[in-house]
Amino acid sequence: MGVSYYAVATSLIGLVGDYLFDDRMRQDRANTNKLAQELVPLYQDARFELLQKELVSSSADLGGRLMVLDQYGKVQADSLNQLNGSRLPVSEALNVLVFGEQNAYGVHTTSKEDQEAEKFNLLRLLQPFDGNAEWSAYCASAMVSNGSSIGVLLYASPIQDMMQRVFQLQDRMILYFMIAALVAMIIALVFSRVLTRPIVSLTRSIQRMGRGDFSTRVPVTGSGELRRLSETFNTMSEKLEMLDQSRNQFVSNASHELKTPLATMKILLESIIYQPDMDSGMRTEFLTDINKEIDRLNMVIGDLLTLVSMDSKTMRLNRTTFSLSQLVTDTASRLKLVLEKRNQELKLNLSDRCEMYADSAKLTQVIYNLMENASKYTQEGGCIRVRLIRSGRDAILTVSDNGPGIPKEDQAHIFDRFYRVDKARSRETGGTGLGLSIVHQMVLMHGGTVSVESEEGSGTTFTVELPIHQG
Numbered sequence: 001m002g003v004s005y006y007a008v009a010t011s012l013i014g015l016v017g018d019y020l021f022d023d024r025m026r027q028d029r030a031n032t033n034k035l036a037q038e039l040v041p042l043y044q045d046a047r048f049e050l051l052q053k054e055l056v057s058s059s060a061d062l063g064g065r066l067m068v069l070d071q072y073g074k075v076q077a078d079s080l081n082q083l084n085g086s087r088l089p090v091s092e093a094l095n096v097l098v099f100g101e102q103n104a105y106g107v108h109t110t111s112k113e114d115q116e117a118e119k120f121n122l123l124r125l126l127q128p129f130d131g132n133a134e135w136s137a138y139c140a141s142a143m144v145s146n147g148s149s150i151g152v153l154l155y156a157s158p159i160q161d162m163m164q165r166v167f168q169l170q171d172r173m174i175l176y177f178m179i180a181a182l183v184a185m186i187i188a189l190v191f192s193r194v195l196t197r198p199i200v201s202l203t204r205s206i207q208r209m210g211r212g213d214f215s216t217r218v219p220v221t222g223s224g225e226l227r228r229l230s231e232t233f234n235t236m237s238e239k240l241e242m243l244d245q246s247r248n249q250f251v252s253n254a255s256h257e258l259k260t261p262l263a264t265m266k267i268l269l270e271s272i273i274y275q276p277d278m279d280s281g282m283r284t285e286f287l288t289d290i291n292k293e294i295d296r297l298n299m300v301i302g303d304l305l306t307l308v309s310m311d312s313k314t315m316r317l318n319r320t321t322f323s324l325s326q327l328v329t330d331t332a333s334r335l336k337l338v339l340e341k342r343n344q345e346l347k348l349n350l351s352d353r354c355e356m357y358a359d360s361a362k363l364t365q366v367i368y369n370l371m372e373n374a375s376k377y378t379q380e381g382g383c384i385r386v387r388l389i390r391s392g393r394d395a396i397l398t399v400s401d402n403g404p405g406i407p408k409e410d411q412a413h414i415f416d417r418f419y420r421v422d423k424a425r426s427r428e429t430g431g432t433g434l435g436l437s438i439v440h441q442m443v444l445m446h447g448g449t450v451s452v453e454s455e456e457g458s459g460t461t462f463t464v465e466l467p468i469h470q471g
């Protein structure tokens with residue numbers, strides 16, 4: 001780019017010089033041609049005195065030196081009256097006399113005698129204007145009579161001023177071009193900085209994220225694609241941060257959940273070990289408690305394994321065709337004893353058989369967890385209603401109770417792992433807070449949705465919507 005800029009700049013500078021010069025040259029040629037023709041009769045008639053006079057007055061008008069040369073290059077008249085009779089081997093005169101040109105023009109300096117000066121080429125950039133050199137332009141015009149050249153009029157004009165102006169102009173233009181190039185470079189630099197800054201900060205954030213710092217965000221500035229990229233990055237890092245936090249939470253909750261039964265068992269076992277004379281009734285009671293804790297541990301670990309395998313997507317749906325209403329009836333009969341014990345009434349309202357192509361074992365667990373919760377969290381003597389209807393291509397199952405309900409602020413979290421509304425009481429009732437997360441995950445696997453509606457004090461309704469056929 002720099003090279004092409006340089007090329008364009010130098011040719012432009014040359015062009016301007018040439019333009020100014022051409023103008024002068026055209027003028028000189030025209031004047032000399034005209035005068036040459038006017039002088040032809042005087043010269044032809046050998047009226048040299050008049051010719052001389054004419055040259056002097058014209059040279060005063062034109063501001064240069066005028067000479068008339070004969071066919072052999074000898075000076076016949078000179079406005080300065082110095083070179084009369086001598087030969088003048090000037091290339092312009094030769095061009096006219098020898099090569100028969102009508103007009104010839106050339107620029108000469110005293111420092112480069114007789115050598116036509118190079119016009120405004122690249123060399124000028126390296127050679128400063130030589131103020132002492134004298135510049136002159138020679139213009140030769142043929143004096144033609146009856147179609148043949150009888151002599152030549154040579155006009156030497158001082159072009160010192162003009163050359164100086166041309167060179168000054170060129171120098172100034174060189175300066176301007178350099179300044180323009182510099183400014184363009186600075187602007188390009190600044191622009192590239194401005195453009196790359198968000199990318200640099202994004203790269204740094206990505207590197208930080210790679211090292212495990214998910215709290216990193218990038219400033220959202222500018223507009224267009226870069227802005228969207230920054231926003232997307234921030235959303236992504238926010239999600240990753242949440243994921244990271246929930247994973248940590250999950251691990252700590254799981255450890256806690258596993259430690260509690262272990263601690264209880266340790267206390268019970270130590271009591272048995274350090275009290276060898278403990279009566280057998282108490283010992284049996286302690287051992288029964290230990291057995292319960294083992295069951296509980298087993299259950300928690302089972303639930304965790306289920307969740308983890310669903311997370312890692314290793315669990316697949318084992319689809320068969322079955323009736324969902326049948327599944328509800330079967331599950332209800334499994335819970336019959338528990339319900340009777342708590343003196344709770346179960347009302348089933350199954351309006352459609354709902355033939356499904358789905359994983360029956362998983363849906364059994366969904367129904368069981370919801371019904372178990374309804375029974376577990378509803379007071380004795382409460383009522384549990386299960387309704388199944390078909391709506392288009394979906395089966396809609398609702399499990400309602402008239403229990404204490406779930407506070408609004410907890411409703412958003414009950415599907416989270418290990419989340420319990422009443423921490424103390426749930427432990428008593430044996431819950432770990434994994435039941436609803438398993439429900440949620442299994443319904444999602446089937447392409448369905450699960451939601452909760454609850455009014456504190458009057459009851460809770462869970463609604464599961466499942467597509468009847470999928471895939």
Ligand SMILES: Nc1ncnc2c1ncn2[C@@H]1O[C@H](COP(=O)(O)OP(=O)(O)OP(=O)(O)O)[C@@H](O)[C@H]1O
Nearest residue numbers: 373374377414420421422431432433434435436460
């Ligand atoms: N029908 C309900 N009525 C009132 N609260 C409920 C109901 N169902 C669930 N909850 C609340 O939601 C919490 C989470 O339920 P979830 O089934 O996930 O866990 P859990 O029942 O405590 O334990 P788990 O089901 O793992 O044995 C419960 O602890 C309870 O506080």
Ligand SMILES: [Mg+2]
Nearest residue numbers: 373431435436
């Ligand atoms: Mg539960």
